[in-house]
Amino acid sequence: MPVLLLVVFLISLLTGRSAEAQSPVSKPLIYTKADFHGGSHTWDIKQDSRGVMYFANSSGLLTFNGSFWKSYSLPNGTLLRSIYIDPDDRIYAGGQGEVGYFEPDRNGVLRFTSLKDKIPDRYTHFADVWNIASHGESVFFRTERYIFQLTHHSIEVHLPADEWQFLGEAGNRVFAQDKNNGLLEFSAGRWQPVSDSQSLLGSRIVSDIIPMKQNGLLAATLDNRYFPVHDRAMRPPAQKQRESLYTPSFSKLTDSLIVAATSTRGCVILDKDQQVIQQIAASDGLQGNNVSSVFVDRNSDIWVGIDNGICFINYNSPVKYLRPNKVNDVEGFSSVIFNNSLYISTSNGLYAAPVTVQASGLLNIAGDFSLVRNSDYGEARKIEEVNQQLLLAHNNGIYQVKGMEAVPVSLGTGTWTLLPTTAGFLAPTILAGTYKGLELLSYSGGSFRSGGRLAGLQDSFRFLQRDSQQNIWASHPYRGIYKMVLAPDNKSYSTTLYTSRDGLPSDINNYVFRIRNRIVFATIKGVYEYDPKQNRFARSAYFEPFFGETEIRYMAEDPEGNIWFTNREKIGVVDFSKPGDGKDFSITYFPELTDTFLRGFENIYPYNRRNIFIGSERGVIHLDYGRYVAKPVNLKVILTEVRAISQQDTVLYGGHLSQNRLNGRSEIPALPSAYKAFHFEFSAPVYGMQGNLEYSYRLVGYDPEWSSWSTRPEKDYTNLSDGDYVFKIKARDNLGNESPAVTYEIRILPPWYKTVWAQMMYALLAGALAYLFVRWQQNKDRRRQLRFDEEQKRMQYIYELELEKSEKEIIKLQNEKLENEVLLKKKELANTSLHLAGNVSTLEKIKYELNKLTTDADHQENLRRITALLRSAEKNNEGWEQFEAHFDELNNGFLNYLREICPALSRAELRICAYLRLNLSSKEIAQQLNITARGVEIHRYRIRKKLGLDTSVSLAEYLV
Numbered sequence: 001m002p003v004l005l006l007v008v009f010l011i012s013l014l015t016g017r018s019a020e021a022q023s024p025v026s027k028p029l030i031y032t033k034a035d036f037h038g039g040s041h042t043w044d045i046k047q048d049s050r051g052v053m054y055f056a057n058s059s060g061l062l063t064f065n066g067s068f069w070k071s072y073s074l075p076n077g078t079l080l081r082s083i084y085i086d087p088d089d090r091i092y093a094g095g096q097g098e099v100g101y102f103e104p105d106r107n108g109v110l111r112f113t114s115l116k117d118k119i120p121d122r123y124t125h126f127a128d129v130w131n132i133a134s135h136g137e138s139v140f141f142r143t144e145r146y147i148f149q150l151t152h153h154s155i156e157v158h159l160p161a162d163e164w165q166f167l168g169e170a171g172n173r174v175f176a177q178d179k180n181n182g183l184l185e186f187s188a189g190r191w192q193p194v195s196d197s198q199s200l201l202g203s204r205i206v207s208d209i210i211p212m213k214q215n216g217l218l219a220a221t222l223d224n225r226y227f228p229v230h231d232r233a234m235r236p237p238a239q240k241q242r243e244s245l246y247t248p249s250f251s252k253l254t255d256s257l258i259v260a261a262t263s264t265r266g267c268v269i270l271d272k273d274q275q276v277i278q279q280i281a282a283s284d285g286l287q288g289n290n291v292s293s294v295f296v297d298r299n300s301d302i303w304v305g306i307d308n309g310i311c312f313i314n315y316n317s318p319v320k321y322l323r324p325n326k327v328n329d330v331e332g333f334s335s336v337i338f339n340n341s342l343y344i345s346t347s348n349g350l351y352a353a354p355v356t357v358q359a360s361g362l363l364n365i366a367g368d369f370s371l372v373r374n375s376d377y378g379e380a381r382k383i384e385e386v387n388q389q390l391l392l393a394h395n396n397g398i399y400q401v402k403g404m405e406a407v408p409v410s411l412g413t414g415t416w417t418l419l420p421t422t423a424g425f426l427a428p429t430i431l432a433g434t435y436k437g438l439e440l441l442s443y444s445g446g447s448f449r450s451g452g453r454l455a456g457l458q459d460s461f462r463f464l465q466r467d468s469q470q471n472i473w474a475s476h477p478y479r480g481i482y483k484m485v486l487a488p489d490n491k492s493y494s495t496t497l498y499t500s501r502d503g504l505p506s507d508i509n510n511y512v513f514r515i516r517n518r519i520v521f522a523t524i525k526g527v528y529e530y531d532p533k534q535n536r537f538a539r540s541a542y543f544e545p546f547f548g549e550t551e552i553r554y555m556a557e558d559p560e561g562n563i564w565f566t567n568r569e570k571i572g573v574v575d576f577s578k579p580g581d582g583k584d585f586s587i588t589y590f591p592e593l594t595d596t597f598l599r600g601f602e603n604i605y606p607y608n609r610r611n612i613f614i615g616s617e618r619g620v621i622h623l624d625y626g627r628y629v630a631k632p633v634n635l636k637v638i639l640t641e642v643r644a645i646s647q648q649d650t651v652l653y654g655g656h657l658s659q660n661r662l663n664g665r666s667e668i669p670a671l672p673s674a675y676k677a678f679h680f681e682f683s684a685p686v687y688g689m690q691g692n693l694e695y696s697y698r699l700v701g702y703d704p705e706w707s708s709w710s711t712r713p714e715k716d717y718t719n720l721s722d723g724d725y726v727f728k729i730k731a732r733d734n735l736g737n738e739s740p741a742v743t744y745e746i747r748i749l750p751p752w753y754k755t756v757w758a759q760m761m762y763a764l765l766a767g768a769l770a771y772l773f774v775r776w777q778q779n780k781d782r783r784r785q786l787r788f789d790e791e792q793k794r795m796q797y798i799y800e801l802e803l804e805k806s807e808k809e810i811i812k813l814q815n816e817k818l819e820n821e822v823l824l825k826k827k828e829l830a831n832t833s834l835h836l837a838g839n840v841s842t843l844e845k846i847k848y849e850l851n852k853l854t855t856d857a858d859h860q861e862n863l864r865r866i867t868a869l870l871r872s873a874e875k876n877n878e879g880w881e882q883f884e885a886h887f888d889e890l891n892n893g894f895l896n897y898l899r900e901i902c903p904a905l906s907r908a909e910l911r912i913c914a915y916l917r918l919n920l921s922s923k924e925i926a927q928q929l930n931i932t933a934r935g936v937e938i939h940r941y942r943i944r945k946k947l948g949l950d951t952s953v954s955l956a957e958y959l960v
Helices: 002-015 197-201 625-630 659-663 756-853 860-890 894-901 907-917 922-929 933-947 955-959
Strands: 029-032 042-047 053-057 060-064 069-072 080-085 091-095 099-104 110-114 131-135 138-142 147-151 154-158 164-170 173-178 182-187 190-193 206-211 217-221 226-230 249-252 258-261 267-270 276-280 291-296 302-306 309-313 319-322 332-338 341-346 349-357 363-365 380-386 389-394 397-402 405-411 415-420 429-434 437-444 447-453 463-466 472-476 480-486 493-498 511-515 518-523 526-531 536-539 554-557 563-566 571-575 586-589 604-608 611-615 620-623 638-645 650-653 677-683 694-700 714-717 723-732 742-748
Touching: 042 291, 042 302, 060 080, 060 091, 080 131, 091 131, 091 138, 131 173, 138 164, 138 173, 164 206, 173 206, 182 197, 197 217, 197 226, 206 249, 217 258, 258 291, 258 302, 332 380, 332 604, 332 611, 332 620, 341 380, 341 389, 349 380, 380 415, 389 405, 397 415, 397 447, 405 437, 405 447, 415 463, 429 447, 429 463, 463 511, 472 511, 472 518, 511 554, 518 554, 554 604, 563 604, 638 723, 638 742, 659 742, 677 694, 677 723, 677 742, 860 894, 860 907, 894 907, 907 922, 907 933, 907 955, 922 933, 933 955
Parallel strands: 042 080, 131 164, 249 291
Antiparallel strands: 029 309, 042 053, 053 060, 053 080, 060 069, 080 091, 091 099, 099 110, 131 138, 138 147, 147 154, 164 173, 173 182, 182 190, 206 217, 217 226, 249 258, 258 267, 267 276, 291 302, 302 309, 319 620, 332 341, 341 349, 349 363, 380 389, 389 397, 389 415, 397 405, 415 429, 429 437, 437 447, 463 472, 472 480, 480 493, 511 518, 518 526, 526 536, 554 563, 563 571, 571 586, 604 611, 611 620, 638 650, 638 677, 677 714, 694 723, 723 742
16 A cells, blocks of 8 residues: 555656545536526636626626526627626626626616727727736736727727737736737836746746735646746746646635646646645536636635536535545445544445544545455445454445455345444454344454354344343334343343334334433434333433424434434534523534435444534535534625516616615615516525525515525515515524625505595595585585475465464354354343343333223222333333443444444334344344334335345345
């Protein structure tokens, strides 16, 4: 082995190529044309102040923010050769026959501004713009025929002596190469030659100028030659003979490392002496070996322009891959550090490489991996250190590893694992879990010897652990858990099978481990422990706070007592040195390792905090956990696009404004009411860690609170009503680092029927309607009042009529009553009169008869008395006058009226008229007057005559 290394070293001295060790490198991320929708070649790569990446591509300018690609074409549709980004994030671009710059408009959308109109007309015909550099307030663009110097708003043209072959900037100095004059530096407004450059370079073409330590510069050529430049003088290369490589692009990786693009070896890393110390090629995951451009971003990660794609190499990542066999990838089953070598058991043998330990504790792979002899032809299941020796559990049996050779111990039966039977420093016997039961090994004098297979259950035992009672616990992938007890003579063992009937959550996927001096069982529902008193399994109260009911597939404890574990898809660690969330531990997951480990054959080897080895499908993953958790992360989120969606989408924000400029907008985008849906895109430009990022968002005015964390870098809102909204977005990584929130304000204008003018119109219309309504109501009330008044009048009139009618009826009734009373009195009066008249008549007859009797002397005295009585009765006849007076009073002076109109009427005729008014008949009148009816008629005749009545007029009616 030392001889081989010496030979390689001597060959490297002769060929100019160093002996390269396999330094771990993260798995490159490959972006194809299907991802970025661009051309086949990428000529230049740059990064702006926000971390967004820019690529000069065959199809134009490409941008990438970690989540989304976008492309921008040149006006003439040609390819883009070169780009340069100034401190204000203006992107200067040089294409074929085109020169100008991309700059965001007020909405953050990149717009191209051509500078050809500032070039004098006789110089506007040019081909490719190969390089762009800046110096002071000027920007320089190189074509083969011209160098255009843009200062403020004018362009000055610099002509070559023959042909411009290079332009670049380094150390605040600008250099150009002229084919005839060598390397030139622009100083004091003119190009001044760099001493000895023409003679040293000859026909070589400079591809880049790289700043090095102590203000020195290094001129790298296209043919892999390196010339130091100090002050204004070029010096010969330190090493003249080098591998012939085409190196079109360089980028400074660190103060002492350079990354170079090659056409046949991918990327190579050069040290301060320009020696190749590492190669990253197709065998390491690149899409190919023909690299046209390289760029180191601000996180010291490498971007590669390659045929038909763009690759990202997370060179500064704490997660890297070790591939023992780069020609044919192998699965990594287990790892162990032993005697300054790293051993990896794989799906095709055991590999080893020398390692050194840095002062920080990080391991350095000091050479290539080599296959350990006799370990191939089958799976090397597990490599373990036992009794300060290496034992290999192999598909073919058991081997003891001595240096770079695997020495057989027991062959014939495949073996899974090895377990010392005692806890002492050197165990005299070791149990081997094989495909067919247990096998016993004995140890003596630094060597192992097989004691043969033990009698007992012949089953497959992949996991074995020993408890304090010397019970052996074995887990079976689909039967359950076995407890085994060795016989005193160590020649046999008894078994007891525990299943779901004994407290296990399932008969399958149970695994046994020793963690923190406890025998624990990883199950589909958390971690379980065995209770010997109950002879049952139960969920572990100790591990419950860590895992709960989470499915656990594998567990391992590191030297610090932290617990590493896997579940179905993820790898995590319970870190007791990092309290969090009010607990004395924290749990960290590694999203970048999701689905990368070897499922079903999980293995984690936590050598120390800086070196965690994880078995994977392509070798072994090396995790620098100490750096992973200590790496400072300045996490920022950027809003990359805001799009309003309607019948025709509108880009409101193109994603290319700084947050200060975005927040400093004087106007908030105001959109018509037809835009009710919006699409937001966002990203945190932390490349290679997108799987570690989650986003939370909130649309103020719609969302009541922040959303739950999600890995999706976009959000859609639909059916928004008019109003003002503020979209807020923030990001966090898997370590809990959270970015400040970024905001974007939008305003949805109300529809025309909700505008101020419409509202004013509505107000006016409402006022008019209200006025009309009031007038209508007033008119209605007036009409109602009029109808009411009329009705009232009518009712009053009817009332009055009814009242009048009632009064009249009352009066009539009263009159009728009075008339009846008068008539009654008249009748009574008439009767009285009749009686009086009758009495008078009778008295007259008596008087007349008495007068006849006066001649009788005998009755003289009696008659005298009778006569006196009669005279007294006659005097009573004088009451007639009183009758007349009463009669006239009852009949409105009827008799007096008759006397007035007809004084000729006699007393007897007036009496007949009174009787006629009293409706007495002629017969009744005759009786009253003591005359005949004929005499009454005669009187009536005379009365008619005196009154002058016509014969057609009834006297009785006239008098009534």
